[in-house]
Amino acid sequence: MNQRRPYRSYVSYMDRSREYYAAQGYSQPYSWAHHDDVPFTPLRKPLSECRVGCVTTAGKMDAEAERQGRRKVRELYAMAANPAPARLFTADLFWDKGATHTDDVGSFLPLNHLAQYAAGGRIGSVSSRFYGVPTDYSQGKTSLRDAPKILEWCREDGVDAMLLSAL
């Protein structure tokens, strides 16, 4: 349907969160990562021969933390991809808890769908592990601690391409 709008349709989370935290009295807004240059690596072999991995921002389940209602410790992890986990811990992450839910892991971590694409020959295989990276307020920790570890796991598992889904 043809429409006219005096504003962009998609939500700017940078604007929204800045205004929200300002209303809570935080005078110093969060500075988001910005780069002028962007690295790009082309696929080096046919997708049907590639092993594809997944990275998620969701955490491993911690029944004890959940039962006690306390905040779970955020940690970097690698976990078996088959079978795909039935649930992951998302309560401490920044997502729209009023509009949706994360009860269906497939809505944010596509392991089962990738397995189907592997079975159909669209991709070579799915990495035996998927990887969890905590969303950290500190961009330094993400770049210097988490990203190199994910790369290391990726090499150990022979991953040729990675899908990264952020809640």
Next chain:
Amino acid sequence: MSLVARHLEENGVPTVVMGSARDVVEECGVARFVFTDFPLGNPCGKPWDAEMQRAIVGMGLDMLERAWMARTTVQTPFLWGNDEWRDAFMRVDDSNREALAREGKERRHRQVEAKQERLRM
């Protein structure tokens, strides 16, 4: 997440970021981005809609094969069904301004107390 994708790209691993926070991902700058204009939480498709999820993942795989340069964004054709979530998320208006200011003040107070507690231990 975008920073991790950039690190993988810098080290020879092709990546696709799937997400719904378009401004955050594009400001950071990534090689390939599958954007679905949904509330945050379901970047791979609506919960329990396996067909939609499979289609979105398929678009990510297509990008691995077809994108030829960095900052390639594809917007998936799916709609959430209503637009109420757009204004409701982290809304600030006259109805909640005072409550938000109070919450912030209380949180800072709790943080100061927790810090003092840690220093005493």
